[in-house]
Amino acid sequence: MRYSGFRVIKEALTGHKGWTPAWRDASPQADYDYVIIGGGGHGLAAAYYLAAQFGGKRIAVLEKGWIGGGNVGRNTTIIRSNYMLDGNEPFYEFSLKLWEGLEQELNYNAMVSQRGILNLVHSDAQRDGARRRGNAMILNGSDAELLDTEGVRKLYPFLNFDNARFPIKGGLLHRRGGTVRHDAVAWGYARGADQLGVDIIQNCEVTGFRIENGKVKGVETSRGYIGAKKVASSVAGSSSRVMSLAGLRLPIESHVLQAFVSEGLKPTIPGVITFGAGHFYCSQSDKGGLVFGGDIDGYNSYAQRGNLPVVEDVVESGVALIPALGRVRLLRGWGGIMDMSMDGTPFIDRTPIDGLYFNGGWCYGGFKATPAAGWCLAHLLATDTPHETATAYRLDRFRTGHIVDEKGQGAQPNLH
Amino acid sequence: MTDLKPITPLGAGAARIHTIGQVTISENPDRSMASLTTRKGKADAVRLVAKTALGLDLPGPGQSTISGDFTAWWTGPDQWMIDADHAQYELLAAHIAQAIGPVASVTEQTDGWCRFDLTGSGSVALLERLCPADVPTMQPGQATRTLLHHLGCFVICSTAGFSVLGPRSSAGSLHHALIEAAHSVA
């Protein structure tokens, strides 16, 4: 079924009787060409592009719960292409370009909204860093502007300019960055993939891999064995757990990242702001809630919930940056589990097991990567070669020393 | 004797004292401090010589003791802070090192810290607004290190009241936090 304004009007006038499920609730078949483990944004996008761009057939997405229930459904909805390193920026720029055409591609309004992202700087050293990054962005075909204090004030006059512990000295503005209605991304890709024949199988947990002579044959699941020529794991947060079923150890730790939303407010914050002197980033959803987050809790966790010190740390930064927030109420917090990699950079790569592929290690930047990660994983699955924008995302880079460490924190996952 | 004039952690010639509601906050620049850490395998020797040479019973975790001119509190495994009157023991670290000998490492800490003494019935309520330590149950002779307005501080309970020791460079911020909390509970 094609969605359109006309269709909405027609259904409204006829009692909404014509709407059909956005995707089939498929049951597993005996075997597939491709099995993608994980019905999150990345897995669904990979299935969609595999079918839409690479002619893939007989594709299944296996989800242990309900699709979109992982990190695509619990994040701060930000999209951006403002990375600095060669290994990263082309990939994220590719992703941003895919976002820019997503609704038309999927016939689903995911509310991609390029409201602009402003990274504030509070020192000369930060401005120098912003300049290096901004230049890298432009050299990679993205957009960036360096604002001075007055430029920031024009956009956000209510920031703390007069009584700040760390004065705002400017900011790096990335106008094409913005936000997306996160759940709709999963649903849009699911609907798109379903229409191309992909089986989306919910409540189907992978419990093991069948591997013979170093080659994957299929997966054991809570709904029985499913054979597959190629299997990809795309289960950020649970990567170590799932890949350990295949006997693999990963350079990843699982950490909890909390995010928060305020009560609904009339339009207050037009774009996305990130504080440079504390852990706080914030935007406002179309519904009116301020959506914000900060740093990960910092300890290994699979618990999807965090603790007070980080809640307070994030809010302290928020009120320090925007003193008017003192009277705004925090409505709800939640936690998602992040694949924190050892250099803060993801993996889209083959594994030592033939036919088994891995997409993970997205730290807390996986949402914005969704379209490109899906595309690049599809590319890898279809061609067995990495997509040109994802060549740095190799699993063996720590062995070879080709590290991609955007923050310069080294092998300390909770600092990335 | 040097003619260079010291200043207090809050940056003045004389210590500052405020009484707000039921609590008095006094800057106390009149203490010398030195850390005492046992050399590897010398814990027993250090305890013995501390007792014989200084009269000090080195306390266990969470505790402080007073013996004669010295107060000692536990700061870590095999490590204590010793404190004494500054006028009498300006060279406290040298004094301790001399007395203890090569079984311990002694380091001058006098000016690493600022110290605020809290007296009055409002002290507990004040500290409840600032630090996660279980202050209401602290008894004289207990000492702990904890977080206080983002600063790692010692909180020491004595018969006179409480003392809060924080990093000297942040004396102004720590003092400000204490004053504000005092107003809150006044």
Added chain:
Amino acid sequence: MSINRLTGGLIDHASPLQFTFDGKTFEGRKGDTLASALLANDVRLMGRSFKYHRPRGVLSAGSEEPNALVELRSGARREPNTRATTVELFDGLTADSQNRLGSLKFDALGVNDVFHRFFAAGFYYKTFMWPKAFWEKLYEPMIRHAAGLGSISLQDDPDVYDKGFLHCDLLVVGAGPAGLAAALTAGRAGARVILAEEDFLLGGRLIADTGTLTDMSGADWVGTAQAELATMDNVRIMPRTTVVGAYDHGVYGAVERISDHLAVPEDGKPRQVFWRIYSKRALVCAGAIERPIAFENNDRPGVMLAGAVRAYANRWAATPAPSVVVFTNNDDGHRTAADLVAKGVSVPTIVDTRDTAPDMQGTEVLAGAQIADTKGRLGVKSVTVKLINGQTRVIPCGAVAVSGGWNPNLGLTCHQRGRPVWSEKILSFVPGGDLPQGQSVAGAANGETSTHSALASGAQGAVDALESIGLTAQAGDLPAAEDRPVSVSPFWYVQGAKRAWVDFQNDVTVKDIKLSHQEGFRSVEHLKRYTTLGMATDQGKTANLTGLAVMAELTGKTIPETGTTIFRPPYTPVAMGALAGRSVGKAFHPTRLTPSHHWAAEQGAEFVEVGNWLRAQYFPRPGETHWRQAVDREVLATRSSVGVCDVTTLGKIDVQGADAAAFLNKIYANGFAKLAVGKVRYGLMLREDGIAYDDGTAARLAEDHFVVTTTTANAVPVYRNMEFARQCLWPDLDVQLISTTEAWAQYAVAGPNARKLLQKIVDPEFDITNDAFPFMACGEITVGGGLRARLFRISFSGELAFEIAVPTRYGDALIRRLMDEGQEFDLTPYGTEALGVMRIEKGHATGAELNGTTTALNLGMGRMVSKKKDCIGNTLSERDGLNTADALALVGLKPKGDGQIMTGSHLMAASGPVDAAHDQGYVTSAAYSPILESSIGLAFVKNGSNRLGETMRAVNPLEGGELLVELVSAHFVDPEGGRLRD
């Protein structure tokens, strides 16, 4: 006063309070909430709904309120989305309705309701896509302006907030019958108890209902219990305190509203305190929340929860209308009817969905009946009842009291993702077995619906909780109280309704849930997200279960098979100010001041934040109009005579022990074992992954005593990592560490006259001539007549230089003495800017170069990494990828001709494309060198050390610049190092 003000209750009829709502002045009573006062004044219409802008009135009498949200107070203190049901009335209170275009009665956005059928669940995912550009330009701005609830002032919040920390054996959450019984039991046993109550009065249902406890009214019994608790030093009673979150290991977050019942906080007092409560055990006695029944137009002002109507009548002496119809599926609805009648409120009819509804003396009970519709644009005027025989009857009334049964208040029990379990007895979820560690539940929160069972379970809950931590308590005698059984039938919504609201605040109707099911969004999570059910500011406290019941019916499953209702912290929304506490504004982080700060401020220095430190950036002199003038002067003065700079911020770690040298040999990449006593050495630390980490010096004061310096930024982590190495990696070494960063004031004295100046203040018995105290010497000396000091002959500027340290309290006096004694040399204080210029002139790396991605090889220090010993980072630094032929190398840059090198520029070949594919490196640091009279820079360039002399372009497309530069040695000034050895 209006006909809606009754007699009695717990308000003070003799204390009138004036307040305004939407500009109109009303009178309430002390003890009122804003909601009760408005009802007493015959105001039912209090707000507009989120999506359809339907007129809405108050639904509840507590924090579960979805409808009556107002903007409280005005100006910078305006608080949007404030529940009128929880606002304690004070004299002069002002409140305004919100989310309306025009007046509350004539909201222009009410047009949304006319077109409601176009706004079904998820409609926005299916449209607004054409033309593409219109989403951001037209559709989305339109949606955003219509959405949202209240608005904030965007002015700085004028109030302050505190945080606090409390410890207890038993935290009792809620002071209703269960909570009070628990607190009494635990308090009498001598346990440390915190009794937290959200309301400003203790008692919960005991002060909202009319039942007695033995021979006392509920309120009187609460009074005696409270009085007894108040005598116990071991019990802390905290009214106006909402426990909002259950965190790991018995930690709870709670908000105490210190000043919200006042017009403005008292001087110096916080508005609220956010308490972190450390509990050994917690007993949740948070009561239950009544659930509505969904029926056609059930959202009109005047349609309320029955228990709330009862509470308004009994406690607040207010009724929403003189005539109230009761609609119920359980016996509790009949209690409301009885209480209303007793208060003189007319109850024309009880509509009971059960065929076997009990009778009530003097009041008509329509058994097996349902409410089919309501009428009244801005408030209920009548209900249409569908009788058991299928006929309908219209009954005029001003309010409907609805009871669909009671849901245990699960909030805190599932904050750690515990799943509640279904109870057939009360037709609701009750707390499950996987409660947060140390938590138990009692009273209505645990499904104990009678007063007797609440009291008993509270007391027993306290006994059990204390027993588990080794304390003994006795449940004691409990007052006699009602112990009625539950009688409730599963009735969730009236069939056939066109628009029956489930989630009032987010405007989710039964039909929306059906549409969600039809489109495949059937899991609870999908249902929530697709319809927004339960996503409003009340987290669906009154909505979630009904939503599940509707979905269960559609899927043919039971409710527990369909899903559960879980809640996330906070239990009720929390002002961000409270979570921030005092860590805002200038106090966001502590400020660290250097020993010379006060002196520097007197000199008019400009300061700059370096981490938490404030450092003097430069010292402008009269007549200097640009910072560069000051910096150039400071550099030239230092290089030509002598300058002084406060370098106290560098980390200083005291390292002692017989194995101190062996330990440093492992910490640093270069060798330290053979450093002589009285000598200093530059040291480079690597991370274990082989990347350069930090640099500094280590001075050997004695065979077993070193002082290690770190960079300002890394002082804390380096000390931490050294402790890791000491405790975890090499526990056999005899080495002790302690920070002395703050204990010593340290100044760099640099320039050709540095020695001459120091000789004036160093006590004469210490020889600091070049022979006695050569480059890289160190020693303990005295200055100013016997003051202990440390002297290090090290140089960051490249000049003849010393660093001198004295106990911090003397730092102020030392800088003043130096300035006095330095007059003859025109001693010039310099700040971080001049320091930066001079280090770039010398090619010294700082954080800009040791940026966490560069190796010793990149920095030109590859040969310092000793291959003959084990040290942190040695092995992994040898990986191929870190040692490629075109690895980045640190070089100097000079512009070809005039021009300013900009840090952050990227380096491209002198000609050819400018893009990422041709990127050859980047500029890490740049400055104007007054000595060279040129802009200079440092950069990492691929294979740079073999390309000196090459011309490249430093491109800065961000700011539109491009500059031809020559790659040169990074050592611009005195490359042979003659000056520092003078």
Added chain:
Amino acid sequence: MIINHPLLGPRDAAEFVYLGDAGLIDRPDWQADDAAQAFHDYMYLRDNPAGLHRELWFHEQGDRSWLVVTRNTVTHEITNVELARDVAIAQGRGQ
């Protein structure tokens, strides 16, 4: 979270800094033939279980002890806390 410090009793985890897998105590021998591989595994392939995890915490705002905490990463329940130095010595470090 509350960490029950073996010397100081229950302390708020906010006083601590987290490092990670306690396997970081087992620093390989730099002179072994497989040192490159061993250091790679040591540094990058850490335990990341959904369940019991032995991990290093540093009591930065306390007594500056490194601790080995055994914690369930699914429930956050802490079942054992040891001084890391004792663990290191027991594992034979520094022999």
